[in-house]
Amino acid sequence: MKFKTRVLVAALAGAAGIGAIPANAGTEVWFNPLTNSAYVGVANHPNELGSPWVAPAGITQTNLTSLKEIEADLNQSVIRAPGAESSASMIDMVQFDRRGRYIFLPHETPWGAGVSRYDIRADENVVLFQGDGNGRTGNWTKDYGAFDPALVTPTNTVWAAEEWTGEGRVIEIVNPFEAKEKIKTRELQAIPNVAHEGLRFGADDKTLYFVDEWNSGSLYKLVFKNPRNYTQGGQTFVLVVDAFKGKAADNYNDPSNAGQPRVGVATWVPITDADGKALTKADPFKNGPTNDPRTNTDTRGGRPAADEVNGTPYGRPEDIEIGKLANGNEVVYFAATSERSVYSIEILPANKATVRLFASDAKTPKNLGFQPTSGVMNSPDNLETDALGNIYIIEDAPNSDVVGGDVWFAQDVNGDGVSESIYHFLSLGVNNAEATGLEFNPRRPARFVISIQHPDSTDLVKVPGGFGDALWEFNIVGVVPPPCELGTEIDPVTGEVVVKPVQPPESRVCSDDRDSKFVKMLRQAGRQ
Numbered sequence: 001m002k003f004k005t006r007v008l009v010a011a012l013a014g015a016a017g018i019g020a021i022p023a024n025a026g027t028e029v030w031f032n033p034l035t036n037s038a039y040v041g042v043a044n045h046p047n048e049l050g051s052p053w054v055a056p057a058g059i060t061q062t063n064l065t066s067l068k069e070i071e072a073d074l075n076q077s078v079i080r081a082p083g084a085e086s087s088a089s090m091i092d093m094v095q096f097d098r099r100g101r102y103i104f105l106p107h108e109t110p111w112g113a114g115v116s117r118y119d120i121r122a123d124e125n126v127v128l129f130q131g132d133g134n135g136r137t138g139n140w141t142k143d144y145g146a147f148d149p150a151l152v153t154p155t156n157t158v159w160a161a162e163e164w165t166g167e168g169r170v171i172e173i174v175n176p177f178e179a180k181e182k183i184k185t186r187e188l189q190a191i192p193n194v195a196h197e198g199l200r201f202g203a204d205d206k207t208l209y210f211v212d213e214w215n216s217g218s219l220y221k222l223v224f225k226n227p228r229n230y231t232q233g234g235q236t237f238v239l240v241v242d243a244f245k246g247k248a249a250d251n252y253n254d255p256s257n258a259g260q261p262r263v264g265v266a267t268w269v270p271i272t273d274a275d276g277k278a279l280t281k282a283d284p285f286k287n288g289p290t291n292d293p294r295t296n297t298d299t300r301g302g303r304p305a306a307d308e309v310n311g312t313p314y315g316r317p318e319d320i321e322i323g324k325l326a327n328g329n330e331v332v333y334f335a336a337t338s339e340r341s342v343y344s345i346e347i348l349p350a351n352k353a354t355v356r357l358f359a360s361d362a363k364t365p366k367n368l369g370f371q372p373t374s375g376v377m378n379s380p381d382n383l384e385t386d387a388l389g390n391i392y393i394i395e396d397a398p399n400s401d402v403v404g405g406d407v408w409f410a411q412d413v414n415g416d417g418v419s420e421s422i423y424h425f426l427s428l429g430v431n432n433a434e435a436t437g438l439e440f441n442p443r444r445p446a447r448f449v450i451s452i453q454h455p456d457s458t459d460l461v462k463v464p465g466g467f468g469d470a471l472w473e474f475n476i477v478g479v480v481p482p483p484c485e486l487g488t489e490i491d492p493v494t495g496e497v498v499v500k501p502v503q504p505p506e507s508r509v510c511s512d513d514r515d516s517k518f519v520k521m522l523r524q525a526g527r528q
Contacts, residue, residue, distance in 0.1 A: 026390045026412045029423055030518035031056050032482050033367045037375045038404035038429035043456035043463045047429055052452060052470075054404075054427040058478035064103075064449065065118060067458060067468025070125050077127040077180075081112035083136065086432065086459040089469040091451040093149045093197075093319065093382060093437040094118075097177070098156070100443030103471070104176065106147035106160045108453070111135035113144040115160050115173065118471065128173060128183045140167050140287075147171075148197045148213075149319075154205040155228060159188070161196030163213055167287035168193030168300035172230065190233025190276050191222060192284035192302030198320030198383075202330055202347070206234075209332050211317035212303055214290070215251040218311035219334065219345065220302065221268060225275070233276035236284060237268035238311035239345065241355055249294050249307040252315040252339065262312050263343070268351040269309045280305040312355075315339040321383040321391065326415025333358060335380040337396055342380050342410070344417035359393065359410050359419040368411075368421035370482075375399075375406050375424045384438045387445045387525035388518075389415075392425065394450070397434040404428040405435055407450075431456045445526030446519050449473050481516045 038054040041047050053061055067089055070078040080088045090108035097104070103118040105125070114130030131143035145165030152158055158176040162169050170188045194212035201208055206227035210220050219239040226232045242265045246257035271280050278284055282293075286301030293304040315338030323331045325346060332345040341360035345353050357363065361377040379396035386392070391412070395405035407426035410419040428435050433455035440448040450472055457466030 026410075026415065027388050027518065027521070028413060029370070029409065029411055030481055030516065031409075031423075031425070031479055033370050033373060033409075034375065034406075034424035034427060035367075035371050035373045036427075037399055037406055037424075038427035040398060040402055040404050040429050040431045043431050044465070044467055045429075045431075048431075048455065048457065049467055052428060052430045052472070053474075054429065055474070056476075057480040060475045060478065062473045062475070064120070064471045064473050065123065065125055066470035068466065073124075076125050078116055078125055079107040079109060079112065079114050079127055079130055081107075081109035081133065084109055084111070085461070086454045086456060088458055090146075090453055091437070091469045091471060092147065092453060094439055094449060094451055094471065095150045095152050095158075095437075096439055096442055096449075097152055098442055100441045102177070103439070103449060104150040104152065104158050105451070105471070106150040108146045108148050108163065110165045111143055111145050113147045113160075113162070113166065115147065115150060115158065117176065126180050128176065128180055129185050135165065144169070144171065149199045151199045151201075152176075153230070154201055155230075157230075159199060161199060163195050163197055164290055168195060168290065168302070169287065170196065170199075186231070188230055189285055190231060192220065192236055192271070192305065193287055193300040194218075194220070194302035195290040195300070197318045198334055200320045200322050200332075202322055202332075203324075209320050209322070211320060211334055212306065213316050213318055214303060215253075215315050215338055216249060216303075216307075216313040217252075217315070217317040218248075218303075218306035218313065219317060219332075220306070233272075235270055235274045235276065236272045237270050237351065238306045238309050239266055239353065239355070240269045240310050241266045241312040244310070244312045246313070248310045248313055249304075250313065252313040252336075257313060262314065263355045263357055266312070266345070266353045266355050268353065269311070271305045271309055278305070280308045282308060314343070315341075318380075318396075319382040319394075321385050323385055323389055323391070324415075325417055331417055333383055333391060335383055335393065337379050337381050340378055340380065342383065342391070342393060342419075346417055354417075356417045358391075358412075358417060359408075359422050364410075364419055365421040367423055370423070373424040375427065377406065377408055377422060379405070380408075381434075382436055382438060384440065384448070386440055387522050391419070392438055393422065394435050394438050398428070398432070401432075404430070407435060407438065426450075428452065442526075445522050446477050447473060447475050477519055479516055479519070481518065 092108040112133040135143035146163040147160040148163040158173040208222045224234040243261040246260035282304035283301045284305040293299040330347040342358045344358040381396035382394035391410040393408040409423040438450040458468040
C-alpha cells in the first residue's frame with residue numbers, strides 16, 4: 001500500500017541529491033523556507049498515514065512502506081524485536097544501492113538487530129540477517145544491537161555498525177544482493193570498536209572516516225591497506241586539534257575543557273601502525289559496551305585509545321558526510337548533537353586538517369533573506385549532500401512533546417566550509433518519532449527517501465493496528481521556487497538584512513518551465 005500526497009503548504013522548503021561526492025560546495029537557496037516547526041498529532045493520526053511532513057508547495061511525499069504494510073504480507077519480512085515496544089524496529093540511516101533499486105535498512109533495535117533490504121520495483125522488504133535476541137540478557141555471541149548506519153561500500157558490500165548497545169562491531173554483508181537464504185556476513189575486526197554512527201569513504205575509496213558517538217567523542221580515519229579486502233585492515237588515526245590543551249577523556253563541556261579550542265589546525269595522530277597493530281596501551285579493537293573509560297575497564301577499545309593520544313572531544317559526534325570545498329580540497333562534515341552544531345574538517349596533505357564550525361543553532365543565521373522561523377536546530381544528527389554539494393541537516397528528535405523535529409538546508413555558496421545561513425526545510429508531525437536516514441536516489445537525483453523511526457504507533461500494545469516505523473519518498477520536481485523578484489543584501493554598516501525588489505540575478509528562477517532551474521542543475525549533476 002502506497003499513499004501519495006501533493007503537499008499544499010505554500011511558503012516552505014525543499015531538497016535534492018545523490019550519494020556521490022559532489023563537484024562543488026553548494027548553491028543559492030531554491031525554496032521558500034518554513035517559518036515554524038510542525039505540531040505533532042496523536043498516534044495513527046491521518047497525517048501520520050498520509051502526509052507526516054510539513055514541506056514545500058509542489059513537492060510530493062509518498063509512503064513506500066511501513067511495518068503495518070510489511071507485516072500484513074506473508075511474502076515480506078521485517079525486524080520487530082520482542083519486548084522492545086516502540087523501539088522494536090527502529091529503521092535508521094538507510095542507503096541506496098548504486099542502481100537506485102534497493103534500499104538497505106539497518107535496524108537500531110536494542111537487541112536482535114539486523115538489516116533488511118527494500119526492493120523499490122517490487123515494493124517488497126526482506127530481512128537479510130538478524131541477531132538471536134540474547135543480547136537482552138547480555139549475551140552478544142550471536143546477537144547484535146543498535147545498528148545505526150548502513151553503508152554500501154566501494155566494493156558493493158554492505159556494512160552495519162553498532163551504536164549504543166551491542167559491542168561496537170562493524171558487520172559486513174558480503175553478498176547483499178543474493179537471496180536471503182544465501183546471505184553471508186562477517187565481523188570486520190580491523191575497524192576499531194566505538195559507538196558507531198557516521199561511516200563514509202573518502203574520494204580515494206580507501207580512506208574511511210568514522211566517529212565515536214559520545215560526549216567525549218573523537219573523529220577517526222582508517223586508511224585500508226587493500227581497498228578490495230577490508231578484512232586486511234590498515235592504519236587508524238584520531239583527529240587532534242593542535243591548540244587543544246584540555247583533557248581528552250573528559251566530556252567536551254567539562255570544566256577541564258572549558259574555553260579550549262576545538263577548531264583550527266589539526267593533526268591526524270596514529271593509534272595503529274600501517275598493519276593495524278595498536279600503538280596505544282588500550283586495544284582499539286576490543287569489544288565491549290559503550291561506557292565511560294574513566295570509570296570502567298570493559299569499554300569499547302577505540303575510545304580509550306583515542307584518549308591516550310589526546311583525541312579532541314566533541315559532544316556526541318553522529319553522522320558524517322563527505323564533500324569538496326571551492327579550493328578543491330576534500331571536506332568531512334560531522335554533526336555534534338549535544339553541541340547543536342555541525343563541523344567541517346578540511347583535509348590537507350601530510351595528515352593535517354583544518355576544523356571549522358560549519359553551522360550551529362547559536363551562531364548561524366536562520367532563513368537569511370527570508371521570513372524568520374521560530375524553529376530551533378536543537379539536535380543535529382544525520383547529514384546528507386545533494387548532487388550540487390548542498391548539506392542537509394536532520395534533527396535527532398522532536399523539539400518538544402508537541403513540536404516536531406526538523407530538517408535544515410545549509411547554504412555555503414562560497415565553499416569555505418562555513419555555512420552562511422541555515423534554512424528551515426522540513427518538519428515532522430509524528431508523535432514521539434524522529435526523522436532519520438535522509439538519502440538521495442543516485443539514479444533519480446530529484447528524489448530522496450527518509451525514514452520515520454520509533455513512532456508511538458510501533459508499539460502495538462498501546463496502539464493496536466499501529467502504522468509503525470515507515471519509509472517515505474519525496475519528489476522535488478514540482479517545487480515552487482522563491483519569487484524571482486526577491487533580492488537580499490547585507491547593510492555594510494548595520495549588518496542587517498535588506499530585502500528589496502531587484503532585477504533577478506542569474507541564480508534566481510524566473511521561468512515558466514516545468515522544472516525549476518535548481519532541478520535542471522540537479523539532474524545535470526546527477527548524470528555526470
